Amino acid sequence: MTDQLLERLKVDYPDFCFRRGRKFAFRPPRTIAVGPEEPDDALLLLHEMGHAILGHRDFKTDVGRIKMERAAWEKARELCDKYGVEYDEAVVERELDTYRDWLDQKSRCPDCGLTRFQTPDGEYRCPRCISIKQLS
Numbered sequence: 001m002t003d004q005l006l007e008r009l010k011v012d013y014p015d016f017c018f019r020r021g022r023k024f025a026f027r028p029p030r031t032i033a034v035g036p037e038e039p040d041d042a043l044l045l046l047h048e049m050g051h052a053i054l055g056h057r058d059f060k061t062d063v064g065r066i067k068m069e070r071a072a073w074e075k076a077r078e079l080c081d082k083y084g085v086e087y088d089e090a091v092v093e094r095e096l097d098t099y100r101d102w103l104d105q106k107s108r109c110p111d112c113g114l115t116r117f118q119t120p121d122g123e124y125r126c127p128r129c130i131s132i133k134q135l136s
Ligand SMILES: [Zn+2]
Pocket: 047, 048, 051, 069, 072
């Protein structure tokens, strides 16, 4: 079902390397892992194409990663038009939600439950626990 799309992508993006994988993923700098058949496979594939075309690399902060996900979906929307794939907002929101949940859990302070902030080097700091530590 993605085969036809895949053949067109290979022709249009000869610089990218397409490999079968267990799930859809972009592996910088140029490899796109093509996951198994599923109802949303064409859209998921175009999303990974979005990462590849935008030249995404690992981002240090998780907020940066969410931005990167959004950008890749915006790119996927353009690609959907071009390749005649339905851009399903529900799928996009579902995928973004998994990142939001992951970020939410990761950013929660294990000591007090407050949402922590991330420093530019990627470390999490809890504003409440830092000020308590400074007082004691
Ligand atoms: Zn992504």
